[in-house]
Structures are given as structure tokens and as C-alpha cells.
Amino acid sequence: MPEPHADRLLDCRRTLCPMPVVRTSQEMRTLAPGQVLKVLATDRGAIVDIPAWANDTGNELVDWHEDGQDLVFLIRKGEEA
Amino acid sequence: MTDDALVAAVGAGSLTEADVRRIVSEELARALRTDPASKRAVIIASKGTLDWAYPPLILASAAAASNMEASIFFTFYGLNIVRRDFAATAMVSPTGNPAMPMPVPMADLFTGLPGMRSVATAMMKSRFKKKGVAGLQELIDACRELGVHLMACTMTMEVFGFSPDDFIDGVELTGAGAFLSQARRAHLTLFV
Numbered sequence: 001m002p003e004p005h006a007d008r009l010l011d012c013r014r015t016l017c018p019m020p021v022v023r024t025s026q027e028m029r030t031l032a033p034g035q036v037l038k039v040l041a042t043d044r045g046a047i048v049d050i051p052a053w054a055n056d057t058g059n060e061l062v063d064w065h066e067d068g069q070d071l072v073f074l075i076r077k078g079e080e081a
Numbered sequence: 082m083t084d085d086a087l088v089a090a091v092g093a094g095s096l097t098e099a100d101v102r103r104i105v106s107e108e109l110a111r112a113l114r115t116d117p118a119s120k121r122a123v124i125i126a127s128k129g130t131l132d133w134a135y136p137p138l139i140l141a142s143a144a145a146a147s148n149m150e151a152s153i154f155f156t157f158y159g160l161n162i163v164r165r166d167f168a169a170t171a172m173v174s175p176t177g178n179p180a181m182p183m184p185v186p187m188a189d190l191f192t193g194l195p196g197m198r199s200v201a202t203a204m205m206k207s208r209f210k211k212k213g214v215a216g217l218q219e220l221i222d223a224c225r226e227l228g229v230h231l232m233a234c235t236m237t238m239e240v241f242g243f244s245p246d247d248f249i250d251g252v253e254l255t256g257a258g259a260f261l262s263q264a265r266r267a268h269l270t271l272f273v
Contacts, residue, residue, distance in 0.1 A: 022227065
């Protein structure tokens, strides 16, 4: 599946828990429902943290993959998020 | 089953046991889903050293980032965490702290010498910075920005002689009664 176009990029690389989730939450507040946020992280905990956060906040984790050392998450803002 | 259908079925005497069980399950599921307590986190912070300041701040900010209403109740030595000067003065000691990783094993008699506490603190802060751990000030700011309630124990304040001016802005003065009133309405309650 081709990677969906991201409306915003958030670089959380070289930050550790809780900053990936905290920053993602803060950045997501500035997006409109339906827009896609691309998050970069190097914290291995983000592999479980970001999906759990998305599930708890009504956002959709469209895709995630590894790009070398980086973790790349694509999250679509939910209607009620 | 809609409310109208339910009323009609009850009126007609046609509610079966299966219906009743299904209705009860649906109502229970709805109550659990909408229970506000499942969205509330309350953390007691009772320790005032650099290492122990992290867990309550990290958990509360992560909870708030996950759309929970989060509160930290700072009591006893934890009250230091919300003092204005905490980020700069927080310390950690390896003495009596065998779990703390040290470059070489060091006896308590040695780590207790003057100056060693500052060395250990500097080492921990430098390691955290290198690994990308957020600094204490950054975490406290994140908590405030995310709306975490920062509650200060008034009893501790009195006992240790702190004044309200010693604390960062936005701290709520609280006692056990008010705190417990919040805690009992939260599913997630933690003591650090």
C-alpha cells in the first residue's frame, strides 16, 4: 500500500518516553479530523506506545514501519479525537 | 432493543429471559464504556529525589496525552518536585541505593563522603541527557501544558515550613479529604 500523504511531520527522534506520545498528542490537537500526522521516533517503546495512544484517543494508526534506526508512524486524526 | 420496543414488549408480557440477559449486558457494556472513572488517573508522589521525580511526571503526562484527566498529589518529600528550584536542585544519592548502576562498585562509606552525592547526580543527569530523556523542567512544563492537576499537600507544607510562594504557578493546595474525593472517582491510582 503506498504511504498516505502526510499533512504534518513531527520529529521525536532522540527523545524517550513519554515525549513521543506527549508531543504527538500536542501536535495532533492542531490538526483537523481526517488529516494525517507523520511521527518519527527512535524510542523502541514507541512501537507499543503510539498504537495504544491512538486507540485510546480515537485516532487511526494508518501504518507504521522501520526506516533504518527510525520508526515511522502515520496517524490519521479521528472525527471525535 | 429500543426503549419504545422495550416498553411495548414489557406491556405485552413478551419479554423472554434471553431478552432480559441481552438488555442487561448491553446496559452494562454501555455503563463501562461511559464510566468517567476509566478516564481518570491519580498519582501520589511521595519521594523527592531526582530519580523518583520521574515516574509520577512521566505517567501523569502520558495519561493526560491519552485524554485522561490526570492528577499528581505531591506529599512529604514529593512536595519538593513542585518547588520553583527543583529542576536545578534535585539530587540522587547512591548511598544505600544498591540498585543504582555505578561505573564501578562503590561502598556506602565512600559514596557517603562530601561531594559524592553531587557527582552521582551529575552522572545521572548527564546519562539521561545523552539518552534523550526529557529534563525535569520539560516534564513539569508538559504536565502543566496538558492540564495535569498539580496538587500540593498542605500538611506537608506546614510541617516543612514551605510557603505558597515557593511553588510553581498553578499548584492547587489540597488536603487528604479533597484528594481522596478525587482518588475514589479514578480507576487508576498509583503510589510512588
